[in-house]
Amino acid sequence: MIEIRNFGKTYGDFVAVEDLSLDIGAGEMFGFIGPNGAGKSTTIRFLATLLRATHGEATVNGCSVNDDPIGVRRSVGYMPDMFGVYDGMKVWEFLDFFAVAYEIPKAQRKGVIGDVLELLDLTHKRDDYVNGLSRGMKQRLCLAKTLVHDPPVLILDEPASGLDPRARLEVKALLKELRKMGKTILISSHILTELADVCTSIGIIERGKLLLSGPIDKVYRKIQQNRHLVVRFAGDPAPGLSLVRSDPNVRAIQEETRGATVELAGTDDDVQRLMRALVAAKVGLVSFADKEPTLEDVFMMVTKGLVT
Numbered sequence: 001m002i003e004i005r006n007f008g009k010t011y012g013d014f015v016a017v018e019d020l021s022l023d024i025g026a027g028e029m030f031g032f033i034g035p036n037g038a039g040k041s042t043t044i045r046f047l048a049t050l051l052r053a054t055h056g057e058a059t060v061n062g063c064s065v066n067d068d069p070i071g072v073r074r075s076v077g078y079m080p081d082m083f084g085v086y087d088g089m090k091v092w093e094f095l096d097f098f099a100v101a102y103e104i105p106k107a108q109r110k111g112v113i114g115d116v117l118e119l120l121d122l123t124h125k126r127d128d129y130v131n132g133l134s135r136g137m138k139q140r141l142c143l144a145k146t147l148v149h150d151p152p153v154l155i156l157d158e159p160a161s162g163l164d165p166r167a168r169l170e171v172k173a174l175l176k177e178l179r180k181m182g183k184t185i186l187i188s189s190h191i192l193t194e195l196a197d198v199c200t201s202i203g204i205i206e207r208g209k210l211l212l213s214g215p216i217d218k219v220y221r222k223i224q225q226n227r228h229l230v231v232r233f234a235g236d237p238a239p240g241l242s243l244v245r246s247d248p249n250v251r252a253i254q255e256e257t258r259g260a261t262v263e264l265a266g267t268d269d270d271v272q273r274l275m276r277a278l279v280a281a282k283v284g285l286v287s288f289a290d291k292e293p294t295l296e297d298v299f300m301m302v303t304k305g306l307v308t
Helices: 040-045 067-076 091-101 106-119 137-146 164-179 214-223 238-245 268-280 297-302
Strands: 002-011 014-024 028-032 055-060 076-079 152-155 184-189 203-208 208-216 227-233 252-254 259-263 283-291
Touching: 014 040, 014 184, 014 203, 014 208, 028 040, 028 297, 040 055, 040 152, 040 184, 067 076, 076 137, 091 137, 106 137, 137 164, 164 184, 184 214, 203 214, 203 297, 208 214, 208 297, 214 297, 227 238, 227 268, 238 252, 238 259, 238 268, 268 283, 268 297
Parallel strands: 028 184, 028 203, 076 152, 152 184
Antiparallel strands: 002 014, 002 055, 203 208, 227 259, 227 283, 252 259
């Protein structure tokens, strides 16, 4: 659905993005991760046809960013990182403005606006002035704007930036719903917790270079070659940890209160065998679970050069 080949953007001697290539399949929610200034917004603006590349090409929904920008714009709903200024405009007028820009026939506009207002839970704000909305409501409205022409691809630049925790959760829920509707979504953020439980794939960019990309489960497996298990005991953990240490597949143990995180090289059968041994020994085992790496773990290992 989105293909980028050898994209680069320079400003004089400054390299904003260097030779970036990336594929995002239909129906994916792709998390574009990196610190401020890494090149995320530069890449996104190129995909949204708002920035010319120094070199390279991209296609969105089969349309060339360089050769068919109008086709790309019809295929994309773009949400920038800043809302903009729309003084004196009501919510429905804001959406009508973009509906006209996307050449939606006048007879259909009222229905389209009503549909997106309902989808984003903004119907009760229909006649409110845009500049009187809260930050969270403005973010919802900006997301609604991206949907008026029903594009197959959404490109969202820091959509939860500046929101309070409740509003962030609401944005996450909306993104999940949009993916269920079949949208392909590229979402950028430097706040990793925003993306951990919504994305199907990720790409990590730093200083203009794409360091790693792929389905999130494969990325996790790549950085974590061995299993990490969290074990907890009801009382003194010493007997249980002694049994764990005797397992030939255990590579490391990090002791914690009433338990430990155990690094184990083995298959599911080896994990089950260790769990059965702990239960049979009656050492007070109360929990035994895999510990998945976090996006923070992935990001730190990749940016430190520990994973390539």
